Each structure stands twice: as structure tokens, then as C-alpha cells.
Amino acid sequence: MQRTGATWSRRDLLGVGAGALAAAATGFHDPRRAFAQAAPWAIAPKSKVDEVNFVVWTYGDIYTKIAKKFTDDWGVKVNATISAFNDHPTKLMTMFAGGETIDVSQSSPFSFANFIAQGLVEPLDGLPGAADYAADFTGFTKQVAIHGGKIMGLPYFSAVWVWNYHQDLMDKAKMEPFRSYEELLEQCRKAKKDGICQYPILWVAGVGLEQLPGTWYQMTWNRGGTFFDKDGKHQLGPGSIARETLRWWAATFKEELADPESLKVLFTASAKAFGAGKNLYRGPNHHYGLNIANDPAQSPTAGKAKVWGSPGDGRTVGVTHVYFLCTANRDKEWAWKLLQYLGGKTKDGRYTQADNLARDAMLGSGYQSVMDSDVIKTGWAPWGDVPAILEIWKKATYLGEVVNSMYQPWHFPWSDRLNIEVQKCLTGQITADQACDNLIKAIDEVKRA
């Protein structure tokens, strides 16, 4: 991770203002700065507000905790609007269009370009401490949070795509985890034939921005393909790796190696289902599912879900989700303060939220200093093999490299089409060729709208 992070900052892909970076670098490397009285996160804004608010998607009570900390530290009430992950963009847009005040909100990297294009996102450049944060961004985070050369957000969490296998079933089948896709299929066929399990693979193929699409993106990238080249030209034509990957993927459904439940499940639901111990493998998806599949409170087979890397050179994908300061804020200074509680440092100068997320939810951080700290190593340990995950992390590329339409506002509606076409292909209604042809056509349609 550290290595890739460094590579990216050198490559400076998105052209962060050189000045900002230089300032950030000096700020970050000066150890006195963090402990000085004038640390930006410890200074109260001059203006007065009665309350601040944020609009986010649900992650249990992390927001209750951090909101309470904010109120305790600054004496300002925090109002939270929290919806389900897939409903969040709807809720946010409805509130924004409704003329409501929104200080801070959240975005997946897939919707961020759309939110920026719709004028929801306020750049952070020049705000006290912003450059320091940018200097600590990991490679993934830079590619999401820095847009058009400006700092547009602070990281919520990072995740990489990993495979899972179920130890009990592997033992029963007397198998070692697969090394190639052919071996994967052979193992699955054998496990099915031997009655080890009815459906050896559970994919994450439920409708969403990164669930079903993410599985396809990851396997295409792992086989050496992308979805768009550097000039934004699609790579979905006949014979393309993406197309062949989809064909291969759909075959696992046709052969009934894939669990039909795959088409319904998102990350958490698939982790819960995998915990039932009825599948040999769980397809590539966010690494932190282990914290559910291996949680004794939630899973009948806790401790049996194991992490596994991808075949070949093991390359995989990763993402960072972000918090951003909304243009519909009531007070920029206070909104920035609140934003830092969610995606940066609290008054005491600690990455409180990022640390908590690592400990409580096995999430990765968008900050290099957190990723390098013991919080990750000790925090993740109860659920999985931390060194193995960090090893996979090193082989992860930001998903934007694979699907650079993510930087376009039309990626969002195109994803809608992608979910439909790919599900139709996986359920055998259309072929992989038809699905890809339809998606190529859809690119022009969504660009026009």
C-alpha cells in the first residue's frame, strides 16, 4: 500500500496544484505542527451556528458516536439524515433540489463526478489544514478526492476486492484454494458433483454502483483488461477481455455453479449468506465482509471464512469513498469543522473516525498514516488474516484506472444500464455479446441525456 501510494503521488495523475502539495508536504512533515496550539483542527470557527448537519448512508451507530463527540467538543448540535446505501443519492439529491441546507455529505467514487457536475460539491483548497490532509491521502484517495486539480473531499474508507473461501467446505472437499480460473471451475464442478455444496460460488451480483459492476470490473482487470482506454474509448467490443470475462462469468450461472442468490445480494448480505456455510467460495468483493461472516453474533460458522487473493499476478482493484463539503452549507467554516470529524481529525488531532472504522468495521483508511499504524494490524485481527489482506492491498489499483468513466457525470446512469444488461446476461436472457453491444450503445444515449 505504502509503495503504491508513493508511486501515485509521484505520478501526480490528476495534477494537484503544485503549490498546494508543496505546502501540504511542509505542513505534514513538520512534527511540531501537529502538536502546536494553532493546529487547525483545534481552532474554533469565528462564526456562530445553532446546529450543523450531514447527509450520509447508514453504517449503524458510527454517526451517532461521532456526532456526539462533535457536540461535546464544540457545543454545536449535529443533525443527521441517514439512509440506506443505495437510497443515499436519491435522498441527497431530493434534499439538495428541495433547497435544504446540507453542510456535509458523502459519496461513493461512482457518483462523485455526477455530484460535482450537479454543483453539490465545494472545493476544499485553502481551508485550514486541507493541504495537510491531502498530503496524507493514499493513492486511491487522491484519485477520488482530488478532482480537476482541486481537493473535493476527505476519505470515508478504503477497500480492496478479495476472494473468500469457506474452510469447513474446503476441508470436506479436501481442496486447496484455487490458483487459476480453470482450477476454480474444476473445484466447483467437483464440489457440486460430490454433494459438498449445491452452489459452490456466491457472487456479489446485486444491483448497485459497485456490487454487481465491481465483480465484473475486478475480474476483467485481473485478466488484464479495462473498460475504457486513456482517451475514454470503450473496451467492450468483440473479443475484448471485459466481454470474455462476462461470458465466462455468465457460464457459472448456466452451469449452476453460481448461487442464484448472488443476483440479490450486496456486500453485507452476501457476507451474511456466506456465513451460512453453503458456498465454497465468495466472489471478489470488499475485504471487510469477513467482519460479518466471522462474527459469532451474526454467523453460524464464525471463523471459517478466509481471505484469498486473485489468480495470475494477483492484481485487484480498490476504492475510497469520500465525505464532501456541500455547496448548500449554512456556514463554510463550521461545515469544514464537521467534515473533518467525519473524514479527518477531531479536536484532539486524531483520526478518530478512521480509527474507529478500522477497529469496529474492518474498513481500510484513506490516510496513509492510518494504514501504516497499528490500528489496522490489531483492529482487523479478530476477523481475518491481516498480513494476507495487506499483501492483496499492495496489488490493488484504483478502480478509476479500470473504469475511467467514473470521472464522468454519465457514469451513474450508465451503471443503471450496466446492472440491467449484465443481470439479463447472467440469467441467460441475452448473451454476453448482446449485453456488451447494448452497453456500447448505451454510452452514447447516456451522454446525450
Add this chain to the structure above:
Amino acid sequence: MAIRSEPVAAEALRRRGRRELAPGRLGLVMNLPTLLTMALVLAYPIGYAAWLSFHRVGPAQLRRGEFPWTGLDNYVRLFNDPLFILSLKNTFIFVAIVVVVEIVLAVAIGLLINQQRIWTSRITRVLILLPYAIPPIANGLIWSFLYSFQFGFLNRILFTLGVIDQPINWAGHPETALYAVTVPYIWRTLPFAVLLVHAALQGIGTELHEAAAVDGASTWQRFRHITLPLLLPIIVVILVLRTSFAFTVFEEIRAITQGGPGDATWVAAWYSYKKAFEPPNDIGLGAASAWVLALIVGALAIVYVKTIYRRVV
């Protein structure tokens, strides 16, 4: 009243008349709250929806308060969108299944609960109302538990009965998903149709049946030639009402399939909702598609008001 003589009464009325509002005015005043509320919530939005459908309306436009005129653009995009055409097609299939099944079941169950001498019919008569009370979104969720491939209740029943040995993927299969979502909808909306049939049956005397039985007509013949013709008017009412309401199905789709798998259960109201309220929030397109739906249902409404309502109800 009897003690008063007529002229006194007339005089009293006339005196009242001078002090109170004229009937026309009174009617207007008494209807004011209704007219205002219905204008705000029904009449104005319907017109405004039509207006919006000719404009470009998205979050940015809403915030600025300017809606650029786009003419028929929204409608052109709508009818060029294969997903909209498919949504309409799915809606028609959904409606056809729902209405046919409901009419058959309503007549059958209506006859069943009309059996005074069968004590179990009394239980059915009480329970038939139950689905009417269930919030549609809760109904959808409950059926998603029934249908679940992974741990569903329906499969559990069939496993327990020994009917199946592998779980069935009720709502997750593209060929069956649309049929699967009709069942919860029929379950929830059946009481209305049954009660209408039940009411109509109570209006049919027993004399005809008895006379026919004396003449040796079988149960089926009596149903076919006496009951069914007399039920026909109410069947037409059910047909029109259920057709127009089933066109707007939303909650069960939202809770059970969210339009999937793929596009297998995209229906008209789901399309409008997704387009208008999910990013990129194309409210103009959403309004256009909702207006198409309103026109289809509106045509049925006019048929109902002009011809059926007066004759039957």
C-alpha cells in the same frame, strides 16, 4: 311540527331565509375547504405535471428556479427508451394477470362466503378483510421473506411437506419474477373485489335458483345461467377499477424485486419513480412518463364515469 299551522311555518322559514346565507352561497362556503384542498393537491399538480413534462427539470434547475422549455423532447426520449417500452409491456402483463385472477377468485370466494350453512365460510368472511389492512410496503417485505431463495418461508413449507428437495428461486428468476410479484399484489387487493361480489350476491334472491332446481338444472347450470349474468355488472366494475389501480403498482415491486432481476419487473410507476427521484433526477422525463400512465388510466376513468358508474352503483 303538527301543532304549527302551515302559514306560521312558512313565515318562520321566510324569516330564517332573510338572516341566513342563500343556498348557493352556503354551498360555496361549505365547499370552500374541499375545493381549495383538492385544487392544491389534485387539480394543480396534474396540470403542473403536464407543464413540467415539457421542460428540463433537474436538481440544478430546481435550485435556480428556472425550467428551460424543451418542447416534446422528454416524450421523444421516453418513447425511444427501450426500458420505458418494456416497463409498459410488463405493466400490461402484470395488470392482465392480476385482473383476471382477481375476478375469478372474487367470484369463487364471494360465492363461498355466501354459504350461510357452512360454518367455515363465516371464518373466511371475517378473515377476507385482513389483507386490506396491511401496509403495502410491509406486505412486500413479508413476501420477500416468503420468496427468499436462501431462507424463504415458502420453501420451508415445501421442504417440511416433502414436496421439494432443492429450494425454488421464486422471485429471482427472470422468467417467473413478474408472475411472482402478482401474487402478493393479488393477496393484498383481493378483499375489495370479493366484497363487491359478496354485496351483489346478497341482492340476488333465492327464488330463481329454487325454481331452476325444481326444473332439474345442475349447480353449474344455475351458476352459468342465473348467478353469472346477474353478477356481470359488478364484474365490469371490478374489471375497470382493478385495472386502473393495478396500473400504478409500486410498493410490492420496490420491496420484492426492485425491478430485477435485470429489467424483468420494471413497471410504469417504478420507471417514473426511478427517473424522477434517483440521480440524475430527470424530473421532466419522470413527469412525462407519469403523464403517459395518467392518460392510460384516465381513459379507463372516463369510460367508468360515463357508462358504468351511473348504471350500477
Add this chain to the structure above:
Amino acid sequence: MLAPTPFGRVLLHLANLLVIAFLLLPIAAVTLGSLQAEKTLQADTRALLPPEWTLDNFRVILSGGEQRGAIFEQVTYLPDNVKKIRYAFTNSTVIALSVTFATLAMGSLSAWTIARLGYRWTRWLVNASLLARFVPVITLMIPLYVAFRHLGLLNSVVGVIIALTGFLLPYAILILAPYFDQIPKELEDAARIDGCSRFGAFLRVSLPLAAPALASCGALVFIISWNELLIPLILVNKAEFMTVPVVINSLVGDVHVFFNLMMAICLLALLPSVILVLLLQKFVVAGLQVGGVKG
């Protein structure tokens, strides 16, 4: 009806059992689902009855997340909307009662004028109400959202009450007008001779006589407004103004919600209207049979 043959009786009993089983199927599912832990549900996916029963799902909902019981003891994440579900029940109750009251008040005023005054425009109101019944909610919601945003009525209980009242008024008129029509006009005339104004006669004579129709109409309006999803869903996006169906909807896509917890919420959500229907059965049937109500 003619007496069925013994064989026919058996068939009829069987048919009844079949219908009753179909009617109770979802109720059985939601009840069994809400009385077990998700872990139990996952552990054995074929058993009809769980090996262990628990009331923890209800405990956690009713205590607003304070009491977690054995199932939720270890769970670090409990969605906010689950904790706030008690407010949703309050909102739903306030909204359903207000809408019922407002609809009955306005509806009976209009229905009486239609029955008694018989102007062309009051008769036209009946036709308008009939047509209004057919308007799809989704068509109304898009412009209502834009209009209510303008009027500052988004995110308020009042906004939802106004919208629902307007939406349900046509139903009320169609149920109440025929009833007022069949109350003998002479009763009002007598009251007028005794010194009542026209409005007084409506208030003191006809309105009390219309009690059964008001009960029918009130029960139906309460149930529909308690159950309605789209109107509050689109007009409200703050947790403190959400109704029960909106909260349920918000949990549909929420992967962090335990499935059995959702079943418990559904069961609690359907109880008030089910109890109302069973208590006021006669009136609900009468109201539905006037044919004035959506199914």
C-alpha cells in the same frame, strides 16, 4: 341458497380451508420471522419452526435500541431509523388521525351540499371525485414535490396531512354523498321550522344521522393514510417526520438491518390497521361496498 349435498359440504369446507390458509400465509410468515434470530434463520434454512424463540426483536424496537437482548448484545451497528421507530409510530398516528378528522369534516360538508343543494356544479363535484380516484399517486407526487417545496411544506407533518387529505377527499365524498342523500329531507325541514339555520340542520340533524357512514369513511381513510408510502416518502426526508411505511421502506435496501428485525417492524406496523379493520369490520365492509374506495 340451496342446501349442498354432504359431498358438496366437504368440498366447501376444504375450499374455505384453502382460502383461509392463503389469507393467513403472510401473517404466519411475519409472525414466525419476527420471533427468531437471523442466525437461527441462516443456520437451518429448511425448518419451518425455529429451535429457539425470542422476543428480542420487539425488545430492541420498543426500547428504541436501549435494550438489546441476547441477539443484539454483540451488534455494534444498529441503524438510526430502528432507534427512531417510536417517533415514526407517533407521526403515523398523528397523521392518520388528523387526516381522518380533516377528511371527514371537509368531506361531509361537501357531501351534504351535493345531496341537498343539487346544483349543477355540486353534481359536477361528484364526477370530479370519481375521476380523481383514478389519478395515479406517482403522477401527483412529482409536481407536488416541486409545489410543496415552493410553499415550504416539505419535511413537515402538516404538508403530509394536507396532501393525504386532498388525495382522500374524493373517496370521502363518494361514500358520504349517497348516505346524506338517503336521509329524509323532511327531518331537516322540521328542524328548520324549529328555528335551525340550514347549516344548523346539517350539523344537528343530518350529521349525527350519518354516523354509520362517517364510521365507514373514517375507518377507510385511517387505514389508507396509515398505509400510504409514496406521499410521505417523497414529501419527507428527515427521520423525525417519517411515518412507519417510510421507515420500513428505508430499511428495504439497508444491508445492516437484521431481516428478523424487519419482520418485527412489519408486524408492529400492520397491527393498528388490522385491529381497526377487525373491530370496525361491518363499517369497513359497508364503506368498501359503496364502491367509492380504491382497493
